[in-house]
Amino acid sequence: xxxxxxxxxxxxxxxxxxxxxxxxxxxxxxxxxxxxxxxxxxxxxxxxxxxxxxxxxxxxxxxxxxxxxxxxxxxxxxxxxxxxxxxxxxxxxxxxxxxxxxxxxxxxxxxxxxxxxxxxxxxxxxxxxxxxx
Numbered sequence: 001x002x003x004x005x006x007x008x009x010x011x012x013x014x015x016x017x018x019x020x021x022x023x024x025x026x027x028x029x030x031x032x033x034x035x036x037x038x039x040x041x042x043x044x045x046x047x048x049x050x051x052x053x054x055x056x057x058x059x060x061x062x063x064x065x066x067x068x069x070x071x072x073x074x075x076x077x078x079x080x081x082x083x084x085x086x087x088x089x090x091x092x093x094x095x096x097x098x099x100x101x102x103x104x105x106x107x108x109x110x111x112x113x114x115x116x117x118x119x120x121x122x123x124x125x126x127x128x129x130x131x132x133x
Contacts, residue, residue, distance in 0.1 A: 001084070003051035004061055005077040005117050008070040010044040018069050019093075026060075027090040035060060036086040038110055040094045040118070042125050046070070047118045049077070049110070050091075051084055076117050085110030096125050 010019075019041070030036065035052035050057055065073045086092065094105060099121070105111055106121050115121030 001051060001081055002054040002057045003049060003077070003079050003081050003085070004057055004075055005047065005049040005114060006061065006064065006073060006075050007118070008046045008048075008064070008073045010041070010046060011069050011071050012044075014044075014069045022067075022069065023091060023093055029060070030090040033060070036084055036089050036091075038086050038089060038092040038094060038114055040111075040114060040121075040124060042096060045124070047076070047114060047124065049086065049114050051081065051086060054080075085113055099125060 023039075026039075030050070030052070033052060033056040035050050035056050037048060037050035039046065039048040050060055061075075064070055089110075092111075094111065099105055106115070111121065115124055118124040
């Protein structure tokens with residue numbers, strides 16, 4: 001199994017509808033390919049990880065790279081692994097509202113690992129967790 005993490009920024013024209021479309025397409029595709037992962041978004045900044053069969057992960061990474069809804073795509077981690085960090089999550093979407101509604105998500109090993117790549121989940125989400133309604 002192979003795992004990557006990447007950072008990107010949502011293009012300025014990316015709408016909530018676009019995010020919902022990304023999630024729908026990604027969860028269906030990931031489920032069919034045996035890929036799991038998480039996508040953290042705050043104020044347009046993204047950090048995400050996908051894991052699964054190497055060729056599937058490569059294919060998905062290339063499609064994200066080419067997706068005009070993302071800019072500044074860059075890999076921040078790439079590794080072979082035996083264990084999944086995101087078992088059961090075809091693609092878990094995490095934003096300030098999700099995390100504020102379920103703060104235990106911050107204790108999830110995969111979320112913690114991914115957050116650490118962004119300088120920590122508290123730093124990544126910052127005041128957005130505190131002030132989200």
